[in-house]
Amino acid sequence: MHALTVDRAAGAAFAVFALLVLWESRSIPFGTFAEPGPGALPVLLALTLLICSIAVFAGGRTGERLVDIRWSEWRHAVAILGTCCFLALALERLGYRLTIFVALLTLVSIVEKKGWTAGIAFAGGFSLGTHFLFNTLLKVPLPRGPFGF
């Protein structure tokens, strides 16, 4: 039995996604072929995606196997994605300066293990400096936290 190739796995995943879009499009008026409604293009595009996915699946008989892909950087990747989620969650709750400070301190001092002094100096300087650049000089409105910071 052949192990699953990358293209077969990806083709199957995209086919499932296309079917999901078709399912979700049920509630959008399709209109008619002569007078398409807001649901027409999503359905046609989902069908196009389905056909392409099947072509990718069919053409993926040979090639790199899924198990051969190396995910050696996954710990860093999870930490960075976690930081992205923190940024999205905290930006309007804690304010720009505090959120950026905490995010950068976490990445530099904990993830990259550069020490707390370097982390605090970098995160503090960056958050205050970029706030001055964007908010004060360029007049970009950045969110303030509950402490007015």
Next chain:
Amino acid sequence: MVEILQNLALGFSTALTPTVLMYAFVGCVVGTLVGVLPGVGPLAGISLLLPATYGMNPTSAIVLLAGIYYGAMYGGSTTSILMRIPGEVASVMTCVDGYAMTQKGRAGAALAIAAVGSFVAGTLSIVALMLLAPPLAEFALRFGPPENFALLVLGLLALAYMSSGSMPKSLTMAALGLLLGMIGIDTMSAFFRFHYGVAELGDGIGIVPVAVGLFGISEILLSAGREGKAEIRAPRLRELLPNRDEWRASAAPIGRGTVLGFLIGIIPGPGHVISSFVSYSVERRISRNPDEFGHGAVAGVAGPESANNSATTGAFVPMLALGLPSGAIPAIMLAAMMIHGIAPGPMLIQQQPELFWSVIASMYVGNVVLLILNLPFVGIFVNILRIPYSYLYPAILAFATVGVYAVNNSVVDVWIMAGAGLAGYVLRKLDFELAPIILGLVLAPMLELSFRQSLAMSAGSYGIFLSRPIAAVMLAVAMTLLMLGIRSIFRRTPRT
């Protein structure tokens, strides 16, 4: 011809006054900064600075905003080349070979080629704008919804056919991008599609968060685990200038990029984005060494960079002569003109020649300013590589976040950026191209609108796409490309 020169002299007499000159300079500097900063593209930059022009006279305001526009085109290449983060969407293709040149120690050469290519393309395209604006604008006027639909289909299939990967995989990515573009309120019926209770999705998924996530965040995620990630060698001074072979390899692509970019730029649509994709595809297609593309091909930097700058100028043709914006950025500039009491359209040149020709003249001035700004500062930009990666990527992440957030003041965009980053990371691991997703996302609203408008025009008859010569020819070419792609798939598939 004499009349054109007289008008140009009139324009220079305004553009070279200290006040207008200062605004051209400030616009170019701010534009370069906007382009360099990851995530803050020209669209966000112009939108943010539009209120600052309210107190200016119309000429100064338009010159300042135009300076930001083409300054950002110059600056956008810098982060693409140095960090594989497109400063703006048109620089996406520059990431591929520009970053590969950086990894080979040719960052300075790539930046210099991008700057010179942009200057040459920018200057030549202004001459073309000046001489060819009336007839070209007339040709673009012939494009109705069926022609626009055919052009968009042709653009997507041409990209898929000419991509380095397999055609089904490229088309899968393009379809995915088009589907993402379906999210939001339908412009014809006001039906809110795929919103899941998130009101911020009404305007659709933003291009900026998706582009920053797919290209910028995914690069950070992939680089995080690489061995020796902080070992980046700063180039020597002499490496900041291209060598003779690199100059020679860039000359023809700059010329082709200039012509292609200008022609694509005047057609309604995101010309500056499409032109860089098309230029890259053309260069790869006609290259004697197509395998070099993706691994630091000089033509892969020179062509797209020239094309997107040339297209920027081309976009001014329908905007200034017809009052027809060819994309989101010209639309904002058009809004700025209306705010300042200028009625854009065919009468603009006759009624306010001083404004029209001073904007043209300021483009020449702006190109010289940008070249003066960019070449000497190439060394400064290259020094970004000296910063240890463990400090650089958190800073890029923070810049990207503020840039993405600032477009709409919405954390939903930050979530989209994170999601696109994860998707980009996985797709790159699986060897899928990301550029077609962006092109699909950009083109989706126009594709849908032109498709439905065409059918409305023809009372539901699909014959409209075949009865109009320009649309029929473009669709025939698109179908030919599709057939050629399908044939190559069957030829490549090994028999077992």
